[in-house]
Amino acid sequence: MLTQLAAGAALLCPCLPAQAVSHVFLVQNSGWMEPFYADPASQFKPLVTELAAAVTQPGDRMVLAAFNQSLPGAPSPKALMSARVAEGAVRAQVRDALAGLQPARKPGSSALADTDLGEAVQAAIGTALGGKPGLVWLVTNNRNSPHNDQATARRNREFYQLIHQGGGIAAALAYPLKMPVEGTHFRADGLMLYVFAVGEQGARELDALLAAGRIAHVITEPPARLKPLDRATVRLVPRKVENAPGVSFSMAPDGMLRADVAPDANAPAAKIGWNLENTMYPYTIASATLAARSVLGFDTRDIRLDDASIRNLAPGHSEPLASVMQLPVAQLPGKWSLDAIRSAGSAFVLPGRIELQLSGQRLELSQTFRRRMEALFPGDPLPDIFVPPADIRGSRAVLPIEVRVHYGMAPLAALMGGALALTAALGAAAYAYARPRKAYLTVDGEPRTMMARAGTTQPVYDKAGAQLAQLKTTIFGHQLTGLREGAQVRLGR
Template identity: 75%
Template structure:
């Protein structure tokens, strides 16, 4: 590896200096070997404008990016060769990209008129290891899908290297391919199409690619649906609810974000639902030839199996669905009662219990769909199907997760009752405070003399006889008056 990077130092140094692999980094690799001759020499070729639009659609302001040409590195002509290295500014970057591509031409071998050969594996490996330094980012590869060193037809060896890098390497977490139609005629060759690959390096790179696809920016330029290369062991199918029966008080719906909502009435005590789904193959361009399926729900700390009417999937083509019936229980014991604090605070809205439905496919057999094979044969006539589209033998299972939110709807009755009780308590407290603050009249007879005293609740007042001696005390509470500390023999009583 060291020797190879030394050979590539002239081109790779700029890649390394620019990308530094910050989050959001992009490396665009554009093939300019001999096989690409018609894309460069056909006067009507839309190749360079398309590449410029892909760069602008994939990046955002501030993203570090590198634009590089690649063929096959040889002494005196390293590959890849950086054309641009910058942080994206929408206006200036478009101008620089168009200028760099305008100056790019088909490469020739040093000291020869022979056109340069191609090494896809070398280009991608250099972008990951040198340009990104193994850190997160996206590597884009624009190629005619031919990987033939020394202008021979022995593509199998190079294809296997490319296959191992993509499928068996740990660096790439997600890989997609876009076969694009582009008929061009050059002086030496003609072509019907090319391939756009994108490789997400690291988990952060995969998240960036998902966010890019969700934004729709790339789809405005590349309308072909992406062919998934990796991963093939997760999120391979989708569950879409069609019908719910035998579930009084329970209804299901799907949000645009792909979250299943189970709305449960507060009085429902045994929410078991029979749900009919569409099980959809989300692995374009692969057909699920066969697989065994199982499902479970994880809700409120409860892990429950989901009973499936059928546990076998056969010949499920990409983008198509198959009916799947199931019986699912919701976690009754985890749902708050209507008089609970959770219910009262959720009155008028919903108490949400998050969870997930997990679907497992085992014994999974994948086949490349015939429709995709035919499209590849049309775009690349006479070329063998690249090994990169062969599913890895070790991928025998996959998982799919459907987020679910159980939402319990509570009426406002308990909340109104709680508010009423609180108001009553407040009223009682206010009345007590007023009663304590208001002077109360008390009649006390001392030695046959009727006296009128005024006292507030919570106070104690002394009582004196005619000679000025203390003979008792008057204690006043919310509930009345009381004589305390009565002196022995004293003629004192409450009342007249």
């Protein structure tokens, strides 16, 4: 049934470099899509062409396939091209592959082909990608009607069960697009683009595409999130900090929260005002209970929230949230510590995170999105089932944080000054120890001068060569030892 797609997909199965990403583009060509092919003003094929050029990079593997519903003698999906992406070649390749594509007809009949969205997605994941990570792009008019089944609500529900319950799909987005077209048999107002990230590597690649704005180069509409709905559902943005002299908060361009702490700050806690933003378009958080904690170094502490609940927070909207957060004062090194000395002129960084848990979460499809879907797909019951699974009753958001203590150069300068002084003192001591010294003696009534270094012991002789004593020299002076009985020897003149 999937022979032709499998033949093209075979190029995706060998081991690829770790950075290579696989893309499968599924383009619907069933009867319901007739106006998108027939209308001379249709932007359907140019959209697919520009999308493929925007999201792929040289070295990626990609398959472009048309799909409707598989029947004996008419396999679906059907590969139109399969290649490794080359620099500057994708646009022309996709344009040429789509040029002759027209709505398919059933084998041995003039009737236009039906549609099976689930079949197409399963084939892309299981056959084209071979169960490996990648991205599946599905372009459809959103009419899921195998065998011309008019129970579209049930068929759409089956499709969304595949999305939410399919273990291979780690993330999914939907882009409802306005595209009015008119053909011989039908007219349509909208088109739907889905992207399914297969595996965690696929999810990371999708996140990278979104962060880089590469999809937004072609599609300016915000994506509707289908999956996951249990993490990164809200965002915390700091507004102000109170009762914490020497502490300030800011957001880094990469989304990291930074707490800059003066080295002499000793406030045990800070009152922080946040903006809590719903990032889960197109869902309104109708209600949820909040709990938060901070994890800094080896220290985990609860964050006290003034209001531990959310009510009717629409997507893209925010509401103020006040909190009291314990600061890790005891864990921060003192200005004279080794860590502080090492960080002089820069910052000592203590990494951590703020965790926000939403429990008892109840989501509702936003009315704005519902009206948009009804306008683009009139008569389609999809908005009624475009809802998260009932078992998703909670979510978790994590905000990375860095506590940064800025140490000046004074401790390091003082340490370097002390080290220089110690070095000088040691040098002076070494010189004093090694320098020869004069020792004045009187031997048998005659003055005598001897040269001696600290740490040495020398014999003292009389005129006949007999040893009378020993001269011991230290850094503190000289002394006579081993004096022979009756010898006339003394220090000095």
